[in-house]
Amino acid sequence: MTSVERTDVLVVGSGFGGAIAAYHLAAGGADVVILERGPWLAEEEFEHDYKLGSSYTRIFDFTVGDGMNILGGNCVGGGSVVYFAAMPRAPRFIFERHGDIGRRMWPASIDRDALEPWYDRVAEALPVSTQGWEDVSYPGGLWAAACNHSGRTANPVPVAIDNDRCVQCNWMMAGCRFGAKRSLLTNYLPAAIAHGAEVRPLHEVQRISRTDDGGYRVHYDIMDGEDYRLRGDSGTIDAKIVILAAGAGATPVILQRSEPVLGPMPHAVGRYFSGNGERLVTAVMNEERVRDVLGLDRGDGTVYEAFHIGKGPCVANWDRLDGSLPEFSRYSLEQLYFPPGLGTILAQVPGGMGPVPGPSWFGLSKKEMLKRWKSWLIIFEMIEDANEGVFGPPPPSGNAVRISQQMLGRGTLRYDPKPSTLRAWAQADADAKEILERDGLAHAEAWSNDVVGAYTVHPLASCRIGDDPATSALDDRHELRGHPGIFVTDGSAVPGALTVNPAMTIAALAERAIPGIVAAARERGVEVQYGAPAPDGGTSGRLGVMNIVGRR
């Protein structure tokens, strides 16, 4: 006979939403277990290697949907281990968005001013740094110079990177080997573990059921450490509080699969998915024109040829982040490195540079374009999309049917962009192209949606917060409507696209949700307090929020 395993708080997923919650609850005195479906890699295991089976494929996940594909983290530390550590705060107008529901999408209690102290907590905890121009890699500098040449501004993006330790190797997606990236493995997670939280890697949560005492039972499968198509034993853990933070591509699927035993889910579970309006434009730079028009050189006779050098996004153009502009016409244009492998296929041969007519995503012209790879510059558009994504019935296990041993799977997400989204993309495409092609600097073309649909590295909003029960799955405290004691704190909770990289906002919302979760845990008999300092002991962030918490 097996005994029932119990904990106070069960956290599903160890990315921003899970790690932040786990830290605060463990530091406050609760028993916390984190179940993470991916492996747990140490710094020395992060490889510079594109081979299938290296950390490059072990720790992230590419889920193919119908019209939308999601690239996300799959390891202890979640998205923070594979992200590019860009940490801008969301612009003020974002919180006033209506999307296409005809009313404010965000809860009335949240706007930029209300979120600012929580942003400050995250900025202290990771910490987040501003970049000087000397920290900006060649591609970021080139984008800044091109923006400047067309009369635009350009900003070095705030980052969770120790700029002094970064060697600009551009392997951030495989995990940072140099201790420069401030992933959750360097702050919240070790602090949570120091306070007794237990992290169990390779535990994929399948569903949640109820226990007789008003708590929840979480059902998991043990995953093979190398071939994620294989799974071993199953098990359960009972908890008084469940915090779902499996990512916007997986959290709603767990809830969908739980519905037959938990009871009806809010309508918004698995709906209103947003890809953060993301799309890429690839430019092939004309090295001579870059030298002659922008006056750039690397000091050794080379002008640019540096697509491979850097650390993801360094510089963004934010001129269109203007709250006086109409919704769906505001976006940012951010320089981004996208490594070879799963994405290169989608780069289009720009019009005017192909030697022969033919297909633009494969074949002769594309091969010629690949020869110029070092002269590529990729611009990342983040527009306001219309939350078009809907998840179909859950697959038999996990959130996708896996194809490859790692990384590649087929999910149930459908995304059919509405005219408002298509117009916004077209406007951003034209703007990026205008900047890049001015005075012959480059030939540029947006990635094709015709091959595999759209592509996001920042899935959001599949289980969102809001005031309206018809269009939100969670109340403004992140509690699942109709299922007290279940909270969602990951990107699923963000109501819609942010026009900037979302990690900072996901983390700030998770921080903001904690006092409410602590209160709910206490109501269920867990002796837990709120008020932990930053993971490194810093207290300025705590000082900044205690007034707000006290007023609740």
Place this chain on the structure above:
Amino acid sequence: MDSDGTHERTLTLEAFADTVVPGEKRFPGDVAIAGASAGGGAVAAGALTLLEWDSAGLDKALDDYVRDLNAHARQYAAEHRLSLDPTLPPFTALPFERRTELVTLVTAPGHPEKELWVLLALFCYMAYDSAAHMHTADAIAAGHPGLTSMGITPPDPDGLWRYPKNSYGRPLARLHPDTTASGSLR
């Protein structure tokens, strides 16, 4: 053609991979590679090795792919009144431009099998642009045609990449006027 179909399978998959990233013929009379481009393409980059590796997940589907691709090629040839060399698998017997057109058709929006053919193309592509079946440093050292052509630089002796020179190091644009001390917009 051999009785077990291995030769047909190889010729067909190589012809598909060569259509996705074309290359030069490996030897006179190389029928799988059309020879449309100088330098190695997806086949020389190792597309067949990657496709047949069970870790990639397509290995068990390859016979179906070969059968279906050749069925499409047969139908295409009939529609366009092309006579194909009967000693070759039908897709391999198509001229390069025709192979390209057929791959374009089966990967076009609305084609019922689009997703399957894009998946096959994806792995052919990955063999070329990232050598996903090899350690990257080994692939570069061996002169892998894709990584070499793209100009991917070799790593340091410890197998890691570092770029000590990485920045123009000077202001290159005005900041947005609403920039705050945190580096975000107000």
